[in-house]
Amino acid sequence: MEAILNVQSVKKSYRMGKILVPALREVSFDVSEGEFLTIFGPSGSGKSTLLHLIGCLDRPDAGEILIEGVNVLKLSDEKLAELRLKKIGFVFQFFNLLPRLSALRNVELPLIIAGISEREAREKAKEIVTLMGLEARMNHRPSELSGGEQQRVAMARALINNPKIVLADEPTGNLDTKTGWEIVQLMKKLNQEKKQTFIVVTHDPHIAETADRIVYLKDGLIEAVKEAPRGNSQ
Amino acid sequence: MKSSKILAVAWENLTQRKLRASLTTLGVVIGIAAIIGLAALGEGFRLEIRERIQQGFELNVLIVIPGSFTAALRPPFIPQEVNSVRNVTGVALVAPLITLPQVKIYNETNQRINAFTVGAVNFSEMTQMVGERFIPIEGEIPGEDENDTIVLGYRACFLNETTRLARVGDNVTVLQINVSKTLRVAAILGKGGTPGITNFDNWAFIPTKTAVQLMEGEEAYNLILVKVSDIEQSEQVANDIENVFENPYAISVLVPIAFVRQVDRILAIVQLFLMAIASISLLVAGIGIMNIMTVSVMERTREIGILKAIGAKSRTVLAMFLSEAVLVGMVGGLIGILTGYGLSFVLSYGLSNFIQPQQQDTAFQSPGVQQSMAIRPVFSLEWTIIAFIFAVIVCIIFGLYPARKASKLNPVDALRYE
Numbered sequence: 332m333e334a335i336l337n338v339q340s341v342k343k344s345y346r347m348g349k350i351l352v353p354a355l356r357e358v359s360f361d362v363s364e365g366e367f368l369t370i371f372g373p374s375g376s377g378k379s380t381l382l383h384l385i386g387c388l389d390r391p392d393a394g395e396i397l398i399e400g401v402n403v404l405k406l407s408d409e410k411l412a413e414l415r416l417k418k419i420g421f422v423f424q425f426f427n428l429l430p431r432l433s434a435l436r437n438v439e440l441p442l443i444i445a446g447i448s449e450r451e452a453r454e455k456a457k458e459i460v461t462l463m464g465l466e467a468r469m470n471h472r473p474s475e476l477s478g479g480e481q482q483r484v485a486m487a488r489a490l491i492n493n494p495k496i497v498l499a500d501e502p503t504g505n506l507d508t509k510t511g512w513e514i515v516q517l518m519k520k521l522n523q524e525k526k527q528t529f530i531v532v533t534h535d536p537h538i539a540e541t542a543d544r545i546v547y548l549k550d551g552l553i554e555a556v557k558e559a560p561r562g563n564s565q
Numbered sequence: 566m567k568s569s570k571i572l573a574v575a576w577e578n579l580t581q582r583k584l585r586a587s588l589t590t591l592g593v594v595i596g597i598a599a600i601i602g603l604a605a606l607g608e609g610f611r612l613e614i615r616e617r618i619q620q621g622f623e624l625n626v627l628i629v630i631p632g633s634f635t636a637a638l639r640p641p642f643i644p645q646e647v648n649s650v651r652n653v654t655g656v657a658l659v660a661p662l663i664t665l666p667q668v669k670i671y672n673e674t675n676q677r678i679n680a681f682t683v684g685a686v687n688f689s690e691m692t693q694m695v696g697e698r699f700i701p702i703e704g705e706i707p708g709e710d711e712n713d714t715i716v717l718g719y720r721a722c723f724l725n726e727t728t729r730l731a732r733v734g735d736n737v738t739v740l741q742i743n744v745s746k747t748l749r750v751a752a753i754l755g756k757g758g759t760p761g762i763t764n765f766d767n768w769a770f771i772p773t774k775t776a777v778q779l780m781e782g783e784e785a786y787n788l789i790l791v792k793v794s795d796i797e798q799s800e801q802v803a804n805d806i807e808n809v810f811e812n813p814y815a816i817s818v819l820v821p822i823a824f825v826r827q828v829d830r831i832l833a834i835v836q837l838f839l840m841a842i843a844s845i846s847l848l849v850a851g852i853g854i855m856n857i858m859t860v861s862v863m864e865r866t867r868e869i870g871i872l873k874a875i876g877a878k879s880r881t882v883l884a885m886f887l888s889e890a891v892l893v894g895m896v897g898g899l900i901g902i903l904t905g906y907g908l909s910f911v912l913s914y915g916l917s918n919f920i921q922p923q924q925q926d927t928a929f930q931s932p933g934v935q936q937s938m939a940i941r942p943v944f945s946l947e948w949t950i951i952a953f954i955f956a957v958i959v960c961i962i963f964g965l966y967p968a969r970k971a972s973k974l975n976p977v978d979a980l981r982y983e
Contacts (some may be wrong), residue, residue: 388874388976409878416876427871427980431581441875444566488875 335495335528336362336385341394343380354380355391356551364495365526367519371539372548378532379500381548385530386419386498387411399495416445420489424501426481428473428488434480435460435469438487445492459487463517479510486517490527497521499531503538515541566881575888582861589850589857590897596847597901597956598908601949603843605909605942606916607836613940615829622821623695625796627803629789630817639815641785649809650789655802657794660690661786663776670715670769671738672731679730680721680769683739684788685776688716694790698765704733704752712774714751715739720766722753739771741779748775796822847956850897851963854890858967862886869971870979883972890964891957898956902949909942916940 343355354377362368370378383389384396387403396403398418403411415421428437439456443449460469463483473481482502489497499518503511515531515538522529531542539545547554579586629650632638642661651659663685670678688706692699699706707714715737723729731737735750748771757764777784793802799822807813862869869882917939 383977386874388980409880412873412876412878412881414876415874419876421874423874423980427867427874429868429871440872443570444872444875444877444881446567446570449570492876 333364334361335364335366335399336530337395337397337400338362338381338385339395339397341381341384341391341396343377343384343389343391345380353551355384357394358548358551358553359394360546360553360556362496362528362530364528365522367522367529367541367543368531368546369539369542369544370530370532370546370548371534371536372554373534375550376548377551378534378548382498382500382530382532385496386421387415416441417492418495420492420494420497422482422485422489422497422499422502424504426473426478426485426505428481428484430473433470433472434465434476434484437473437484438469438491441488441492455491456487459491460484463487477510478506479513482506482510482514483517486514486521490521493525494527496528496530499529501532501534503533503535511535511538566877566884568884571881571884572888572892575885575892578885579889579892585857585861586893589854590893590900592850592853593847593894593897593956593960594901594904596843596850596959597898597952598904599843599846600840600952600955601902601905602908602912602942603839604836604948604952605906605944606912606940607832607839608943608945608948609909609913609940611829611832611836612943614832615825618825618828622825623698623792624822624825625793625799626694626821627791627793627799627806628819628821629791629806630819631787632815633817639812641787642789643786644784646810647786647789650791650806653802653805653809655793655795655798655805656791658690658693658792660686660694660790660792661773662686662788662790663773663780663785664787665741665771665776665779667741668779669740670721671740673735673737676730678717678721678737678769679724679767680718681767683769683771683776685771685773687773688770691770694792698754698757700755701752702755704750707751707772711751712772713746713748714772714775715748716752716754716770717750718754718765718768718770719756721769739779744779744781746775746779791818799823844955847959851959854893854960855963855966858886858890858964859970861889862967862971865971866974866979866982869974870976870982873974873976874980879972882974883968886968886971887961887964890960890968893964894957894960895953897960898953901956902952905952906942906944913940913942 338361339359341355341358342353344351344353346352358377358381370381372378380389384391390404398414403414406414428434429440432440435453435456438460439452442452442455447455457466457469460466463486465480465483465487468476468480473484476484482505486502497518502514502518506514518529518531519541521527531538533539543559545557547556629642631641641663644661647659647661650656665683665685668683670680670683672678687709689709692706701716702719706716717731722731731750731753733750733752736747737750739746739748754765757766773784791802791806793799799820803818803820806818807816810816872882873879
């Protein structure tokens with residue numbers, strides 16, 4: 332299968348006061364279209380940094396990132412925003428929903444940003460909220476929803492623009508085991524039904540092992556890459 | 566993102582923080598109200614003053630004098646010179662006038678009649694020249710061939726409301742040094758109202774021929790009144806009149822419209838100055854907007870990060886925050902304009918009450934003429950639009966920094982922000 336994402340010798344350091352802390356030393360890997368990939372590692376291993384770089388939220392110090400063969404580092408900030416809008420969906424550990432907006436309005440936000448008419452956006456948002464099993468809760472604000480519900484709203488928001496790549500940063504990190512597992516299963520289902528590429532960052536080995544492929548990250552370097560430990564790719 | 570939607574979102578963001586938004590807007594309201602209030606009041610004040618000055622002049626009548634007000638630089642005008650003035654393009658009418666300052670007038674009971682100046686004129690010319698000011702309340706203005714007549718100004722005839730010195734038909738004695746003549750009072754003029762050059766309340770008028778006989782000399786005029794056919798051409802005509810004379814610098818041409826324009830200009834500057842002071846309050850409001858928006862950007866850092874993460878462009882974020890500033894400016898501007906006009910009415914009422922009692926005793930008070938300074942605020946569409954645009958521009962300028970700060974936020978940093 333064709334690679335939808337190439338990460339080539341990517342380096343990234345952060346400045347903490349006066350010290351430059353390397354977060355990624357040199358990381359290279361490819362992701363195929365429709366793949367369900369997990370990036371697994373202890374905290375501080377650089378996995379969130381890697382996900383932010385893939386998601387075009389930040390730029391690496393060195394190396395190249397290609398999405399569908401396009402070198403994203405050569406794109407302007409405005410073009411990157413467009414790329415995030417159209418090709419990438421983000422799910423965060425802390426959900427990152429806008430607290431003042433209802434679940435439905437949170438979900439339709441990417442469409443509104445894309446300039447789609449309010450009616451159309453509303454319709455699409457309702458559709459996907461229903462798909463996530465939240466139709467009864469869609470007019471509630473995030474604070475009135477449970478963690479699992481909030482994360483499903485976040486997933487709906489990530490998916491509404493039908494992105495090629497869905498990035499999830501510890502999506503279960505703030506949920507109890509059961510709810511977390513449900514979220515992962517939902518992702519797996521969407522991955523299989525819609526053939527969307529999922530890249531999930533986790534430090535939970537149980538969740539990491541549901542993937543087609545696991546990238547083990549430690550101290551900013553790839554330690555190992557394991558293929559389908561349970562034969563997940565059918 | 567559609568601009569209409571950006572505005573809607575900005576409006577929503579503002580209305581969700583009602584107290585904060587209304588306090589920010591209040592600053593703009595005060596600033597604009599001050600500007601509009603002063604502009605309306607100042608404009609009313611300016612019009613009132615201009616009107617009052619105009620009452621003292623005939624705007625289309627130029628006055629030509631030999632020399633200047635303070636010194637006669639040359640002898641009075643001879644008839645040929647008057648004729649040359651008559652022939653200048655743009656001159657509609659000419660009325661030469663002889664002033665006889667030494668003439669004393671006595672009534673039948675030998676009381677001195679209170680005329681400061683005796684002017685010798687051609688009565689029909691005067692009627693055409695300054696018709697509205699040359700209206701008799703008693704008697705009739707004498708015709709061309711009625712010599713040995715006199716027309717008295719209101720104050721020359723009346724000592725006060727009840728005491729008068731002469732009636733139409735009385736014979737008065739005029740005395741110029743040694744020569745004396747008995748003249749019949751033909752008419753008494755109405756009150757001129759506002760003081761000014763063409764206010765004849767303290768004048769007396771006699772026919773030119775009578776004056777020549779009194780002076781025992783040639784016709785020589787101290788003043789030429791010139792009516793122009795087009796007020797706007799006044800300065801040009803004045804210039805042409807000067808050039809008729811051999812030595813143009815020896816004569817002066819008084820152009821009332823130029824004087825009025827000058828006063829008008831000065832008042833406009835004063836008005837602008839007042840408004841500049843009022844603008845300072847708008848500046849303060851602008852800084853308030855900047856302050857509140859900077860805090861707001863900090864509070865909403867995470868929200869900005871989320872928006873950027875899901876694909877909002879920097880431009881969109883900028884537009885969103887700037888729209889909030891623009892909305893504050895528009896709402897504040899509109900309310901401020903209404904408040905400002907309201908304020909100007911209240912102020913004008915207070916000011917008029919303040920001015921009126923003080924004016925009662927002024928020496929210039931002419932009875933019967935509406936004398937109180939009633940300043941009516943003037944609604945100016947032009948100033949309204951300018952004030953509104955000014956409000957919005959100030960808000961944009963002061964909103965720009967925080968809005969740019971928001972748009973420049975790095976999404977990763979913004980998401981990490983607690």
